[in-house]
Amino acid sequence: MPRPAVVLLAATAVSGLAGYLVTFFVAAAVTPAAYATFAVFWSTLFLVVGALGGIQQEITRAAGVRDAVDGMASLGRFAVAAALAAVIVLLATAPLWTLVAGGHPLTVVALVAGAGAYCLVAVTSGALYGARAWLPIATLILVDGVLRLAGVLVSLALPEPERALEIAVVLPFPLALAIVLPVVARRLRGIRADVPLARLARNTLLAVLAAGASAVLISGFPALVSAATPGEPAAALAPLLLALMITRAPIVIPAMAMQSLLIVRFRDAGVRLVLLAVALVGVATALLAVLAAVAGPALLLAGFGPDYAVDGALLAALVASSGLIAAVIVGGAGLLAASRHSVYVAGWVVAVVVTVAAFLLPLPAEPRIVVAALAGPGAALLVQLVALAARRVEVAA
Structure with a gap:
């Protein structure tokens, strides 16, 4: 395995373990109903963050120019503009997020603040990937996860931890960036995109749309489950929400962490490596x-x-769903590396449409959730494989 992959996977493993411990400690310290509320907020936050992850993907692809070039986009200015745009959009749609994530005003404030801070993290990470600065990227991933676990543990020691948990989950975005950015600022100086600002904005918007669709199936799926089963008590949903979070992590988190590295690798390789x-x-x-x-x-x-308690068949189905999502993430990296943004977006949009349609099937709650978890990413993978096969034929010709 290449050294960059080892470094990134090690950092992701520690950060992922921290996420597991957050789940374990919160579930052990609060009631199932309170845990379900926390899980929905966590899901909503990382739904938004997952969508904004498209910024990192496009900056990774675009940050190949090391010296300033007239007409090419400045990444620093783009980062500030992206953060402001995210804050404005979330504030304008605040009633929606209040409905999804909970009725407390602090919940929306935490969500908006986290989204703005993450935009800065996403541009910084993308630029570091483009510069092949593997150790600073790994440090950013590691610090973020460890700070989140520490904040959650402090929050759980409080008499009423619910609101403090939301703040603790959000704060690591700006704090981790504040720790790492001074160390890498000189290395990032002079890096610009390989396209003008208008083209970068268009490409980024497409990447965010696709990442948003993918986030619905990854981080946002528990929130989708909650919205699709309004008659189910929160305590009854808690085991399924916990199983979703646990089965997503071992496969999906490494795939997401490696996506920017894969874009760099696939950019110089053929379709065969993507399919492998x-x-x-x-x-x-x-x-x-x-x-x-x-x-x-x-x-x-x-x-x-x-x-x-959750039975083995359900856990296996949820793992299979996570594997399909990871395969779509890997295939998507190949499409982005080839600048096939439209097909990349199409795959994830198809996945969301199929998932929502599955939730509307006249089935009991559990089988309906399983069908939705499998059908959406399965449809997206089919779209990608057809496009990659066509690309291979095109290159061979």
């Missing part, structure tokens, strides 16, 4: 699904108690 990477994700997913079916229920019971 997708196949490897499939093999890993199959193994993890079997493991989840066999050992998952006992591990959940031992770790969280009988209130969070």
Whole structure:
């Protein structure tokens, strides 16, 4: 495995472990109903952050020019503009986020502040990926996860931790950037996009649309489940929401962390490498699904108690869903590397449409959720594979 991949995966593993511990400590410290409320806020925040992750993907692709070039976009100015745009859009749609994430005003304030700060993180990370600055990127990932865990632990020690937990989840975005940015500022100086500002804005908007669609299936899926099952008590949904968060992490988080690196790698390679990477994700997913079916229920019971019991078949299906999402992330990196933004967006939009349609099926809650979890990313992967196969034929010709 290339050294950059090892460094990034190690940082992602520690940050992912921190996320697991957040889930464990919150679930252990509060009631199932309170945990469900926290899980929906977490899901909503990272739905927004996941959408804004499209900024990082496009900046990674575009930040290939090391010296200032007339007419090319300045990344610093673009970062500020993106942060302001995100804040304005979220404030303008505040009633929607209040409905989804909870009725407390501080919830929306935390969401807006986190989104603005993350835009700055996304541009910085994308520029670092473009500069192949692997160690600073890994440091940013690591510090973010560790700070979030520390903030959550402090919040849980308070008499009423609900609002403090929201702040603790958001603060690591600006704090991690404040820690890392002074160290890498000189390295980032002079890096510009490879396209003018208008083209960069257009490409970024397409990447954000696709990333937003992907975030619906990843971070936002628990919130979607909650919205699609209004008659279910929060405590009844808690085991499924916990299972979703746990089964997403081992496959999807590494794929997301590696996407910018994959864009860099695929930019200089052929479609065959992209297809091989997708196949490897499939093999890993199959193994993890079997493991989840066999050992998952006992591990959940031992770790969280009988209130969070989930059967093995459901866990295996959720792992398979996560594997499909990871495969779509990898295939999407290949499409972005080839500047196929339109196809990239189309795949994720198809996934969301199919997922929402599945939620409307006349089925009981659990099978309906499983069908939605599998059908959406499966449809997106099909779109991508057709496009990649056509691209391979085109290159061969």
